[in-house]
Amino acid sequence: MAVEFRVLGDLDVRVDGRAVRIGHARQQCVLAALLVEPNRVVATGQLISRVWGDEVPDGAAATLRGYLSRLRHALAGTDDVRIVRRHPGYLLAVDPDRVDLHRFRALTEQARRAEDDATAISALERALGLWRGEAFDGLTTPWLAAYRQTLDRQRLAAALDRNDIALRRGTHARLLPDVLDLSGRYPWDERLAAQAMLALYRCGRQADALEHFHRLRRRLAAEIGADPSPPLAQLYQQILTADAAIAPPDLPADGEPGTPATDRSPGAARDASAVPRQLPASPGVFAGRTAQLARLDEQLADAGHPDGAGSPVVISSIGGGGGVGKTWLALRWAHANAGRFPDGQLYVNLRGFDPTGDPVGWPVAVRGFLEALGVEPARVSADPEAQASLYRTLVAGRRMLIVLDDARDAATVVPLLPGTPTSAVLVTSRRQLAGLVTTHGARPLPLDVLPDDEARELIVRQVGAARVGGQPDAVGDILRFCGGLPLALGIVAARAALNPELALSSVAAELTTAVSPLDALTGDEVTTNLRVVLSRSLAALTPEAAEVFTLLGLAPGPDIGRAAAAGLTARTPDGLRPLLRELVDAHLVQEHVAGRYRMHDLVRTYAVERAAGDEAGSRSALCRLVDHHLHTAHAAALLLSPQRDPLTLTPAAPGVTVERLDDLAAALAWFTREHQVLLATIEYAAGNGLDAAAGQLSWTLATYFDRQGHWHDWAAVARRAVEATGRSGDRPAQAQAHRLLAGACSNLGRYAEAQRNLLAALDLFAALGDDEGRAHTHFDLSMLHDRQRQPREALPHARRSLALYERVGSPLKQAVALNAIGWYHSQLGEHHDAITFCRRALALSEQAGSAYGQANTWDSIGFAHHHLGEYDQAVDCFHQALALFAEIGDRHAEGIVLDHLGDTWAAAGRPDAARDAWLRSLALYEELGHADAEAVRRKLHQ
Numbered sequence: 013m014a015v016e017f018r019v020l021g022d023l024d025v026r027v028d029g030r031a032v033r034i035g036h037a038r039q040q041c042v043l044a045a046l047l048v049e050p051n052r053v054v055a056t057g058q059l060i061s062r063v064w065g066d067e068v069p070d071g072a073a074a075t076l077r078g079y080l081s082r083l084r085h086a087l088a089g090t091d092d093v094r095i096v097r098r099h100p101g102y103l104l105a106v107d108p109d110r111v112d113l114h115r116f117r118a119l120t121e122q123a124r125r126a127e128d129d130a131t132a133i134s135a136l137e138r139a140l141g142l143w144r145g146e147a148f149d150g151l152t153t154p155w156l157a158a159y160r161q162t163l164d165r166q167r168l169a170a171a172l173d174r175n176d177i178a179l180r181r182g183t184h185a186r187l188l189p190d191v192l193d194l195s196g197r198y199p200w201d202e203r204l205a206a207q208a209m210l211a212l213y214r215c216g217r218q219a220d221a222l223e224h225f226h227r228l229r230r231r232l233a234a235e236i237g238a239d240p241s242p243p244l245a246q247l248y249q250q251i252l253t254a255d256a257a258i259a260p261p262d263l264p265a266d267g268e269p270g271t272p273a274t275d276r277s278p279g280a281a282r283d284a285s286a287v288p289r290q291l292p293a294s295p296g297v298f299a300g301r302t303a304q305l306a307r308l309d310e311q312l313a314d315a316g317h318p319d320g321a322g323s324p325v326v327i328s329s330i331g332g333g334g335g336v337g338k339t340w341l342a343l344r345w346a347h348a349n350a351g352r353f354p355d356g357q358l359y360v361n362l363r364g365f366d367p368t369g370d371p372v373g374w375p376v377a378v379r380g381f382l383e384a385l386g387v388e389p390a391r392v393s394a395d396p397e398a399q400a401s402l403y404r405t406l407v408a409g410r411r412m413l414i415v416l417d418d419a420r421d422a423a424t425v426v427p428l429l430p431g432t433p434t435s436a437v438l439v440t441s442r443r444q445l446a447g448l449v450t451t452h453g454a455r456p457l458p459l460d461v462l463p464d465d466e467a468r469e470l471i472v473r474q475v476g477a478a479r480v481g482g483q484p485d486a487v488g489d490i491l492r493f494c495g496g497l498p499l500a501l502g503i504v505a506a507r508a509a510l511n512p513e514l515a516l517s518s519v520a521a522e523l524t525t526a527v528s529p530l531d532a533l534t535g536d537e538v539t540t541n542l543r544v545v546l547s548r549s550l551a552a553l554t555p556e557a558a559e560v561f562t563l564l565g566l567a568p569g570p571d572i573g574r575a576a577a578a579g580l581t582a583r584t585p586d587g588l589r590p591l592l593r594e595l596v597d598a599h600l601v602q603e604h605v606a607g608r609y610r611m612h613d614l615v616r617t618y619a620v621e622r623a624a625g626d627e628a629g630s631r632s633a634l635c636r637l638v639d640h641h642l643h644t645a646h647a648a649a650l651l652l653s654p655q656r657d658p659l660t661l662t663p664a665a666p667g668v669t670v671e672r673l674d675d676l677a678a679a680l681a682w683f684t685r686e687h688q689v690l691l692a693t694i695e696y697a698a699g700n701g702l703d704a705a706a707g708q709l710s711w712t713l714a715t716y717f718d719r720q721g722h723w724h725d726w727a728a729v730a731r732r733a734v735e736a737t738g739r740s741g742d743r744p745a746q747a748q749a750h751r752l753l754a755g756a757c758s759n760l761g762r763y764a765e766a767q768r769n770l771l772a773a774l775d776l777f778a779a780l781g782d783d784e785g786r787a788h789t790h791f792d793l794s795m796l797h798d799r800q801r802q803p804r805e806a807l808p809h810a811r812r813s814l815a816l817y818e819r820v821g822s823p824l825k826q827a828v829a830l831n832a833i834g835w836y837h838s839q840l841g842e843h844h845d846a847i848t849f850c851r852r853a854l855a856l857s858e859q860a861g862s863a864y865g866q867a868n869t870w871d872s873i874g875f876a877h878h879h880l881g882e883y884d885q886a887v888d889c890f891h892q893a894l895a896l897f898a899e900i901g902d903r904h905a906e907g908i909v910l911d912h913l914g915d916t917w918a919a920a921g922r923p924d925a926a927r928d929a930w931l932r933s934l935a936l937y938e939e940l941g942h943a944d945a946e947a948v949r950r951k952l953h954q
Contacts, residue, residue, distance in 0.1 A: 015090040017047055017111045020163075021144025022465075023151065027090055030604060034086055038063060039079045041153050046095070046104035047111055048159065055101040065154040074931060074952050081935030112142045113163070120170045129177045134313040136174040141306025143167060145465075168198060175207040182261045184214040185351040195224070199231060202244050209244075213251045214260045221251050288384035290359040291415065294347040299473055300466025301341050304457060308345045311455040312352075312436060329439045329448055332459030333599035333615065334365065334545035335499025338440035339417050341459065346415055346438060353436065355410040358384060360428075364420025365442050365548040371420050374427040378403050381428075404431040411435065420552065422447035442549055444597045460602075461496030461612065470498065474505035479516065489520035493529065495613050499542055503533050529617050546618045549598055557594040563633050564601065564611065565619020568696040569689030571610035575671045576689070579640035580633050582667030608685070632665075634696065638705050639664040641693050644671045644682065645712035651679035652901075653715040655824050655862050657784075659708055680901050683716040687725075694729050703736035707745045714752050718759065719902040721940025727756035734769075747776035747785055751792060758796050759904075761943045766796050787816035787825065794832055803839030810836060827856035827865050835872045843876040850876065867896035871909050878912070883920040887913065907936035911948055918951075927952065 018024040023040045025032040034040050045062040046054060054062075060072050069075070080095055080102060087093050094105040108114035119139035126132035147163040148156050171194055178187040188211045195201075195208045205228050212221035225240065225248045232238045239245070250258045311328050330338045350357055360377045363370070375396035382392055382399060385406045393399060407414075412435040419425050419441040425448055429437055439445065439454065448454040462470065468491060472480045480487050494500035508519050526532040533542040550558055563581050564572065574592065578585045592609060595601040601609050611619065623630045643664050650658055651673060664670060673679045683690075690713060697706040710733035717726035730753035737746035750773035757766035770793050777785035791813035797806035814829035834849030850872045857865030874889030890913040897905045914929035930952050937945035 015087070015093050015106070015110055017043075017106070018142075018144070019044060019047055020112050020116060020142050020147050022149040025086075027087075028605065032086055035079070035082055037151060039082060041151055041156065042076065042079045043083055043104075044148055044151060044156060046102065048113065050104050050106045050108050050111060050114065053098050053101050053103045057101075059101060062155040063153060071949075071953055074934065074949075077931050078935050078938050081932075082939055085939055113147070115139075116142050116170075117166070120166070120173075123170075123173065129181055133174060133177045133181065136170055136177070137313065138306070138310050139170055140167070140174060141303070141309060144302055168194070168201070168204075172201075172203055172207070175204070175211075179207060179210055179214075180261065182214075183351065184211040184260065186349060187211055188215055189348070199228070202228070202241050205240075206244055206247050209247055209251060210258060213258065218251060218254070222248065225251075287354075288356040288358055288381075289350075290384055291346050291350065291357050292343060292359060294343050298340065298344050299470035300462050301337070301344070304341055304459065305345055305348070307457060308438075309349075311457070312349070328457040329441065329445050329454040330457045330459055331441055331444050331599060333612070334442055334549050335497050335542055336459050336461060336599070337498035338442075338459055340498060342415055342417065342438050342440050346413060350413070353411050353413040355412045356384075357413040357415065359415040359417065361417045362419045362424055364418045364424070365545075365552060366418065371424070374424050375399065377416075377424075377428055382406070400427050403428075407435055408432045409434055413438065416440070418442075419445065421445070422451075426452065442552075442599050444599075446597070462498060462501070463496065464491055467491050467494065467496045467501055470501050471505050471508075474502075475508045475516070479508075479512075483516040486516035486520040489524065490516070493520070493523045493532075497542075497612060497614060499545065500533050500614060503542070528621065529614060530621070533614070542614060543618060543621075546600075546615060549600055550622075553594060553598060553600075554591075557591045557598075560588065560591045561595055561600055562619050562622045563630075564595075564609065565616045566623055566630055566634055567637060568634075568692035570692075571604065571608050572689065573671075573685065574607045574609070575644075575669050576637060576640050576686075577609065579668040580637040582633070582636060585669060631700075634700075635702070636665050636668050638693060638697050638702055638709075639668045640670065641686070641690060642705050642709055642712070643668070644673070645686075645690060645709060648673050648679035648682050649712040649715055651676050652683075652719070653864065655828075655860070655864065656715070659711060661708065662704075676900070680716070683713070684720075687716075687722070691725060691729065694732055698732040698736045703740040704742065704745070706736040707733040707740075707742070707749055710752055711748060714755060718755065719900070719904060721759075721904055721942060723756050723759040723941075727753065727760060730756050743776050744780060744782065744785070747773045747780070747782075747789075750776070751789060754792060754796070758792075758799055759942075763796060763800055767793070770796065783816050784820045784822065784825075787813045787820065787822075787829075790816065791825075791829060791832065794836070798832075798836065798839070801839075803836040807833065807836040807840075823856050824860040824862055824865065827853045827860065827862070827869070829853075830856065831865070831869045831872050834869075835875070838872065838876045838879065841879075843880050846876040847873055863896050863900055864902070867893045867900065867902075867905065870896070871905075871912060874909075874916070875912055878916045878919065881919075883916055886916045887920075890916065903936050904940055904942065907933045907940070907942065907944070910936070911944070914948075914951065 014028055016026045018026070023034065023044060025034055025043075034043055041063045042059065045059050056073060056076065060068055060076060063076070064072060084095050087095070092107060092110070096103050096105055109118070116139045119135045119142075123132040123135035123139070126135065147160050171190070175187060175191055175194075178184070191204070191208045191211050195204055198204055205224065209221040209224050212218075212224060225244070228244075229240050232240060240248075247258070249255075308328055330342055332338050346357060346359075358381050360372065360380060362372045362377065378396065378399045379392070381403050385403075387402065387406070392402070407430045409432055412430075414428065414430070414435060414437045416425055416428055416437065416439045419439055421441075421443065422445045425437075425439055425445070429452065439448065444456065444458075445454065449456055461467075468480070468487065471487060471490065490501075490504055494504060504519060504523065508514065508516060511519075523529070523532045530543045550561065553561065560577075560581050560583075564577060567576070567580055572580070574585050574588065577592065578588045581588060583591075592601065592603070596603050596609070600615060601611055603609055643661060646659060646661060647670070650656060671682065673682055690709060694706050694709050697703070697709065710729040713729055714726060717723065717729075730749060733749035734746065734753055737743075737749045750769040754766040754769035754773070757763070757769065770789055774786060774789045774793075777789060790809045794806040794809035794813065797803070797809065810829055810832040814826060814833065817825040817829055830849050830853035834846040834853060837843070837849060838846035850869050854866060854869045854873070857869055870889045870893035874886045874893065877883070877886035877889060890909050893909045894906060894913070897909060910929045910933035914926045914933060917923075917926035917929060930948050934945055934948045934952065937948060
């Protein structure tokens with residue numbers, strides 16, 4: 013899986029394009045300290061200093077190891093990134109090109125070594141485009157604060173070098189906004205002041221250039237009593253006298269971008285009227301999209317054909333759903349770069365998904381372009397193909413920008429492409445236009461919703477910083493409601509701006525109390541009505557894809573896998589694949605991970621509204637989805653724990669596809685992928701009369717939740733199971749649900765609640781005459797007493813469970829009970845008896861092929877040997893247990909055994925080995941949030 017680290021802004025880690033959460037700020041500081049020196053060892057003391065500065069807490073080294081362990085877990089599965097322990101510290105093994113900071117430095121070095129200005133400025137533009145704000149934004153350690161200043165100086169140096177080259181190349185008009193912005197941030201830099209003055213002068217703003225000098229001179233005099241430097245004063249005189257030495261460079265007509273237009277081909281128009289400037293107004297309020305704007309710059313630089321050979325340059329095909337800001341971005345970039353296309357800019361709204369009219373065909377667009385190019389009507393043939401040929405003749409060899417907005421398909425775009433590579437084409441569409449990418453080399457630029465910081469910036473620019481800053485909670489509610497969708501943000505922000513006396517909390521309340529979220533997003537025009545915008549995207553789908561879209565909106569959880577979606581829609585996965593592809597192509601659904609699909613919350617709301625008229629069909633679809641999850645989860649649960657007694661499930665409904673899971677690893681991976689989906693499915697089932705399924709799904713998750721330490725989730729679903737089985741009157745299922753809830757409560761340290769539930773289960777099993785259920789529950793009671801360090805109370809329950817297991821003839825469960833009896837004897841100091849019982853348990857577990865039973869028993873035997881002073885035998889036993897638990901994937905049990913191993917090493921006089929084992933145990937406990945972490949921490953601080 014591809015990983016990318018971005019630090020030139022806030023710390024952002026992405027794996028296959030998906031954001032990965034890296035704990036709290038201290039943990040992020042550890043990663044930052046390693047990222048600045050990839051593949052180099054950072055000493056432990058240096059890491060501690062970088063993270064804590066002069067205020068190093070007690071146990072900082074142990075805490076650091078815990079942070080590193082969590083970072084390894086967060087980055088697990090990425091083959092090209094590893095955190096390695098290497099004396100005297102740690103290193104992050106990663107390709108530096110995966111870190112934007114090091115890409116920035118490589119690009120600036122590439123620019124320094126470049127032999128020509130075009131190569132140098134391209135590298136510097138790409139380098140500067142990597143920045144998204146202050147480096148390591150939000151991390152405030154002293155070391156990072158100092159390092160941030162160093163990086164800021166490097167960023168400024170790159171910008172100054174870029175500016176010098178741009179001025180040499182005559183692109184002062186395009187450069188001016190950036191130079192003025194930088195001047196505001198660095199008002200004392202005289203090199204920058206000179207660049208701003210020169211750019212202003214060359215753009216025909218002589219008075220502004222002179223005033224820029226006077227402001228700097230006044231500032232210098234007031235603050236430090238100095239005058240501007242002689243070179244700056246000389247430039248002032250040159251501007252004052254319009255010295256020819258500082259005039260724009262006189263470049264060849266076919267040379268640098270930004271040069272005056274001249275005749276370049278026989279088909280070029282020669283009068284001013286034939287230089288079209290068709291771009292609509294730039295967005296009045298624009299925020300964010302820094303990375304996308306930089307990417308468009310890169311695509312233009314990368315795709316150019318200075319030798320005049322090759323196919324037309326399609327800068328980018330900007331794709332995204334309705335309301336995501338495609339036109340907004342295209343026009344912003346087009347206006348900022350208009351100076352690079354001196355022969356004019358053509359624009360057409362193709363209305364591919366416009367709710368107010370039919371799509372514009374390419375012949376209509378060509379006719380409009382010919383008029384803009386100054387063609388006399390008498391010269392225009394009636395034949396559309398002849399018109400297209402004339403259009404290509406007129407733009408051949410000219411440096412023009414052609415913006416094709418809201419294209420419905422590639423077939424509309426292709427006839428509008430120039431025939432020579434001197435022009436650039438920018439396309440927007442709600443579809444991916446794969447044909448344009450395949451046959452014409454278009455560079456796709458998928459557009460997603462705005463991240464929170466950019467969404468907040470958009471509201472600030474529309475409403476005002478003071479108003480936003482005074483009501484942070486209301487702004488947070490608005491951001492959550494809009495989910496980063498620019499159209500939604502624009503509608504809400506406009507409403508607030510038009511009512512300046514209205515509190516933002518009132519605006520937020522209006523959003524959250526509307527009957528439907530879409531009712532709150534109805535603008536004054538159809539193009540600002542989100543429901544209408546989405547309806548046009550849907551109208552372009554095939555009926556089958558539209559049906560799938562509606563049903564996908566009903567699915568509980570944050571996303572859905574292809575097999576689950578097949579069950580939901582009563583299709584086969586292969587039959588569903590092209591319909592999902594159609595929805596992805598229309599940007600109504602995102603395939604954010606291969607084979608997994610999700611919707612924006614507001615798009616989902618629209619899908620649910622469409623489904624409202626078919627209640628019976630919706631319920632049938634959701635019942636199929638529950639069946640899919642239940643049957644697949646049941647198979648996965650038995651792979652995780654083969655010794656569990658399987659449930660008796662009702663056959664899955666027709667049309668349901670059950671996923672095939674071949675082994676333990678596949679089962680664990682499936683549970684990990686579906687974790688949040690299964691929680692949501694249980695909530696749906698429990699709230700919609702599917703009580704049996706709610707209880708059974710809770711049962712399937714118990715082993716996974718236990719081994720991964722998700723005890724709060726375990727407790728939540730178990731409570732739903734107790735409620736659901738109580739409603740259904742299924743007493744055997746209710747008894748099992750009480751056992752499940754007790755297991756979660758026990759792990760969470762809620763021992764009284766755990767005991768109440770086990771006693772309730774015991775009463776139910778006794779009333780049912782279920783000896784095996786009673787045996788399970790007595791065993792659970794023994795474990796509950798063991799957790800409370802009450803071996804004397806635990807032992808009778810373990811013996812009772814063994815007797816009941818022997819009565820029902822369950823050798824594997826007998827092994828489990830024998831191991832427990834041996835363990836409790838060890839807790840009571842009767843270690844020889846313990847080994848006897850545990851050896852019997854080990855033999856039965858081996859006969860049954862139970863890796864889990866063997867692992868638990870090796871741990872018990874190791875504990876007994878330890879307390880008999882037989883440390884070598886104990887260590888061997890613990891290593892056997894660790895190997896088996898690691899294979900099974902039970903991280904909680906690994907933590908327990910590592911704790912025991914540390915005790916043994918300490919007793920054997922090996923403090924370093926003991927410390928290492930305890931640190932590994934502590935790291936696991938901290939990741940799982942387990943209460944036993946504190947006991948291990950105390951051992952480390954002794």
